[in-house]
Amino acid sequence: MATEKSVLSLLDKPKVVGKKQVSPRGYFMEIYLPLVANNAKPGQFVTIQATEMSARQPMQIVDTNPEKGTFSILVEAYNRSTVELVELFSEGEELFNVEGPNGKPFPVEKYGTVLLIGHGWGAGANYPIAKALADAGNEVYIAIVGGSRENIYCESEYKQLFGEDKVSVYTEDDEYGKEGGVVQALEDFINEKGQPDLVVFAGGASHGEMLAEATKEKGIKNLSLVPSLMLCTSGLCLTCRVKVGDKMVMNCIEGPYLDGNQVDWKNVTFRTGYYWDLEKESLEYFLNKLLPKLKRKKEKKQNQ
Numbered sequence: 001m002a003t004e005k006s007v008l009s010l011l012d013k014p015k016v017v018g019k020k021q022v023s024p025r026g027y028f029m030e031i032y033l034p035l036v037a038n039n040a041k042p043g044q045f046v047t048i049q050a051t052e053m054s055a056r057q058p059m060q061i062v063d064t065n066p067e068k069g070t071f072s073i074l075v076e077a078y079n080r081s082t083v084e085l086v087e088l089f090s091e092g093e094e095l096f097n098v099e100g101p102n103g104k105p106f107p108v109e110k111y112g113t114v115l116l117i118g119h120g121w122g123a124g125a126n127y128p129i130a131k132a133l134a135d136a137g138n139e140v141y142i143a144i145v146g147g148s149r150e151n152i153y154c155e156s157e158y159k160q161l162f163g164e165d166k167v168s169v170y171t172e173d174d175e176y177g178k179e180g181g182v183v184q185a186l187e188d189f190i191n192e193k194g195q196p197d198l199v200v201f202a203g204g205a206s207h208g209e210m211l212a213e214a215t216k217e218k219g220i221k222n223l224s225l226v227p228s229l230m231l232c233t234s235g236l237c238l239t240c241r242v243k244v245g246d247k248m249v250m251n252c253i254e255g256p257y258l259d260g261n262q263v264d265w266k267n268v269t270f271r272t273g274y275y276w277d278l279e280k281e282s283l284e285y286f287l288n289k290l291l292p293k294l295k296r297k298k299e300k301k302q303n304q
């Protein structure tokens, strides 16, 4: 039954209460919104609309603090919505709208040995799942992969939680950690410890596709976060549809973690990249024309 407190929390406005830059493009943001903090389960996400004019951006929940009524996200600023979020919002500022928790919680069960591979921002997405799988009695190992050191996230958090020997770091174009990508991380793991019972992946679609080819070939169960465009996050607009085996699923309702071995990754890559030129144009316009104006407006308001 809804308590007076939980009903009143519906009226809370989402507010940024913490922001920490951890790489040139990466930020952890802590957001106050008890409705999400109290109800989010590992694997779920929020949809953030920073201002009235912003696009809605799905973002994975990295951590929750129900006592404070807050949750954390990892923002890798790569498009207009994410750049807007990190450039224009600081501690104490309200966001226009945050909706969630969205999506299906990750199926936390006893699988046995689990290897969680996170590419770039995916390391943050996998973080609450790794904790929940360990609590459920699984033997949990982590691989954090990035193009360079700048895309390696949550390394110290994972090491603190699981110990140095359970966490491996890989970079594709850098000399940080071991050399290689998501498939190398899986192959090294198999050579050292044998085949895992489950691989969990989060990151970009092209990396998801490469990893799925390897897990399928080796017959390893694979649950992967499938990135997709999302508009309504309520199963109505079909923007987020993903082909899984012979079924079409709504990623905002059934995902974001789906059977990676069954996902049509080529289609996911094609659809997520479809508007990339327009997104680039929109980001350039935002950075060169809108952002300086919005910053001046904000400064003026703060000085009043």
Ligand code: FES
Pocket: 229, 230, 231, 232, 233, 234, 235, 236, 237, 238, 239, 240, 241, 250, 251, 252, 253
């Ligand atoms: S985002 Fe509209 S159906 Fe999923």
